[in-house]
Amino acid sequence: MHSQFSSTMRFYRDSLQKVPWLSLTGYGVLIILNGLLVSLFLPATWQRSFLRFLLTAPLILILAKDLACFPLSVGRMKAAKARGAAWPHRLCAVLPPEFLSFMRLERTMWRGLLNWVLRRQLPARPTGKPLGYLERGSYGTVIGIIFVAMFVEIPFDVLIASVIAKSPGQIRTLHLAFGLIMAYSLVWVLGDRWYVQGRRCHTLTDTSLELDLGARGFGSIPLNAIARCDRLYEPSQAWCIRNAYPSYAIRKLTPFDAPNVVLLLQPGCDVQLTLFQLTRGGDGPIFLYLDQPELLIDNIVGHDAR
Template sequence: MTTPAIPSRWQQAWRLARRLFVYEVGMWRSLYRWVLRRPLVTEDGGASFGYAQAMTPVIWVFIVLSAIEIPAVDLLLPWESARLTLAFLGVYGLVWMIGLLAMVKVHPHLVVPSGLRLRHAATIALPIPWENVVSVSARNRSAPASRTFQYEQTADGTVMSIVILSQTNVDVVLREPTVFHLPKGPTEPVTHVRVWADDPKALVAAAREHLTRSGAPAA
């Protein structure tokens, strides 16, 4: 007796629910670490590089607006049940926005002896060993859209950009096409990864130092 196939729409709904659950857990865990000042442990001899400086003012605007909205709604609505419901949702939304800020604060890019760890929030971590890195360089680029993940086909292969406010400023050239595993599934085989860092020159300098130590050529 064969098990009937699950309709694709239910599979998609299940995957979406699972991604949302993982994201929610990551948000609360990040908030816990941020409030208690417990950063993630990194390898000895490594360094972390933030990428949240540009987006932090935007997130704070939403946090302030959410905080103002809670008492405003309470004053405007005459129905107690509606006020309590919306107050709960408002407080949860406010905490969620603070958690979003915590996620990008406590999950920076890492340059460690084993390689690069390029990250975005709590659910994205791209491990790149030094033997798969040809070069790391700083270059400001504007992305054609605001989506976090973007792909571009070039003569040298596929470029994957992890965008912050439609920009990147660090280019990583890979030695061979690499597939990364994201919450939505595996990426295309990519030969270049572009990210944003608050201090791109410092990240590039640290990466080149590790490349030299590892014996890989630093272009």
């Protein structure tokens, strides 16, 4: 009985360790939204108690994740100590990697905005065959829609502030809040655009596939680590379900478009990719969007034939 209980707890611990913090946050939001919907059908006497429980449910998820990841946090802290890292770096090692990656991503976006203002150019890409992802993709369209939506929203924000505020001071506060939110969003949009529009493609060299999607993702895949390169005609989630791959094992690198290529790696290959400034290894499938996926497929097949 004790061994069965221990194995069950290890299973749940390992499962929680594999779930990304971002996904866990999404689960918490879904719990709250579904709970609010359920509360509409409850008697008034039950609603207050139910809402209190509802607000604690995401905290329980976070606490469970913290406890499951505690051994990993201790291991990262010991590794930082062994490297001779300073105390601030050791303390940062205890934090969730996703949190640190978000801070790095934000800093990178601000740097991209500064480079856009100063009209700087990205470093030259590696020598090889370019594999574009912007010519036939929807990135430019999506960015245009975001810009239009942001500026169309300004009069609506002014109207909302004048309706819900009860004093001139509150109106000024709301205008300031809306302005800061819009400015912060603009930083991310322009920063990301500088990186993506400046690179515009991945690169296939004689020995590797160099992935580069700006600040959102980059990495190098040795060609001898690629077992197969297949065209994708269905949503990536449907492909994963059909091939029995868990969602945490996959890596996806697209501007905004649905992936149309899937790379299957050799078993045991630990290919490191950085997605949203978080480096992840493994041999799980990698999903890409390319303007001309057949170029990559033909070159991978030709490399395997040699």
